[in-house]
Amino acid sequence: MLSRIAESLFWIGRYVERADDTARLLDVHLQILLEDPWAEEDLACRSLLAVMDRPAPPRDVVVGRDHVLDALAYDRVAPSAIAGALVAARENARRAREIVSTELWECLNTTWNQLPSHLRPARPHDFFAWVRERGATVAGIMESATSRDETRHFMVLGRSIERADMTARLLTTRALAGSAGPSWTTLLRSCGAHEAFLRTYRGSASDERAAGFLLLDRFFPRSIVSALDQAEQCLADLEPADDRSAADEARRHIGLVRMNLEYRPLADVLAGLPHEMEQVQRACSAASDAIRGRYFPTAPTTTWVGELL
Structure with a gap:
C-alpha cells in the first residue's frame, strides 16, 4: 500500500x-x-x-x-x-x-x-x-x-489511538473539576458505558469501580486499556512476522503506558489521575509520531547546491 x-x-x-x-x-x-x-x-x-x-x-x-x-x-x-x-x-x-x-x-x-x-x-x-x-x-x-487487511488495520489503529487519547481527556476534565464536575454516572453515560458497567458489577456501583471501568476494562471498547490493546494488535498485524523491530518504537510507547495503568493498584492511579492521563496523552502522541516515521515517511526536499546546480 x-x-x-x-x-x-x-x-x-x-x-x-x-x-x-x-x-x-x-x-x-x-x-x-x-x-x-x-x-x-x-x-x-x-x-x-x-x-x-x-x-x-x-x-x-x-x-x-x-x-x-x-x-x-x-x-x-x-x-x-x-x-x-x-x-x-x-x-x-x-x-x-x-x-x-x-x-x-x-x-x-x-x-x-x-x-x-x-x-x-x-x-x-x-x-x-x-x-x-x-x-x-x-x-x-x-x-x-x-476487509481485515491493511486498509482496516490503519483505520482501526488511528481510531484506537485517538480513542485512548480522548477518553484520557474526558477523565481529566472530571479530575480537575472535582466535586463540581460531572458524576461518574454521567461520564459512563456519555461513553455509552453505563449499562455495560451495571451488568459487569451487577448493580453494585461506586465511583472507584466506575473510574476503573473506563480505565482498565479489557472488554469495553472505549476503556483506555482496551483501546491501547487494540492499537498494539493493529501494529502487530501490520508488521511482517520476520521483521518486528521497526514497529517497536510505537508499540513501546503504547505498551509502557498500558502496563503502567494495568498492573498498578487502581487507588494509586486515581490518586494522581490528571498526571496519569497526561502520560496517556503523551504516549499516544509519541506513538503517532513513531507510526508516521515508520509508515508515512515524507520525502526530503531536494536542494541544489554549488556544482550540483
Whole structure:
C-alpha cells in the first residue's frame, strides 16, 4: 500500500473518532453548566479549553459556552473541532478513494454535505447526537464492509489511538473539576458505558469501580486499556512476522503506558489521575509520531547546491 493512502486511512479513523469523542465531552460539559446554576462558567470553560489544547482568551475576557462551542464544535477549519474533524475525514477519504469502499465514501461525503444544515442548532445536544450517529454509521461500515487487511488495520489503529487519547481527556476534565464536575454516572453515560458497567458489577456501583471501568476494562471498547490493546494488535498485524523491530518504537510507547495503568493498584492511579492521563496523552502522541516515521515517511526536499546546480 502506498504511504499516502495508508496515512489517509489512519487519519480517517482518527478524525471520525475525534469528532465523536469531542461531541460526547462537550455534551457532558454543557449539561453540567445547565444543571448547576452556581458553576463558575468562565473557569470551567477555560479548563476545558486547556484540556483540549486550545488557547483561551486573555484573562480580562469572560469565556462562556458560546466561545467553547465556536472553538470546539462549529469551527470547520480547525481539525481539533468537531466540524473541522468531519471535514478533514472526508478530505482524507477523497485522497484514498481508490481504497475505501463506496459505502464508506458515501457515508463520509453525505456527512460533509449535511454538516452546514446541522451547525448552530437551537439545542447543541441535537448537533452532538447527530455527530454520534454519523460516527456510529462510519464504524459500522468499517466493521461490516472492510476487509481485515491493511486498509482496516490503519483505520482501526488511528481510531484506537485517538480513542485512548480522548477518553484520557474526558477523565481529566472530571479530575480537575472535582466535586463540581460531572458524576461518574454521567461520564459512563456519555461513553455509552453505563449499562455495560451495571451488568459487569451487577448493580453494585461506586465511583472507584466506575473510574476503573473506563480505565482498565479489557472488554469495553472505549476503556483506555482496551483501546491501547487494540492499537498494539493493529501494529502487530501490520508488521511482517520476520521483521518486528521497526514497529517497536510505537508499540513501546503504547505498551509502557498500558502496563503502567494495568498492573498498578487502581487507588494509586486515581490518586494522581490528571498526571496519569497526561502520560496517556503523551504516549499516544509519541506513538503517532513513531507510526508516521515508520509508515508515512515524507520525502526530503531536494536542494541544489554549488556544482550540483
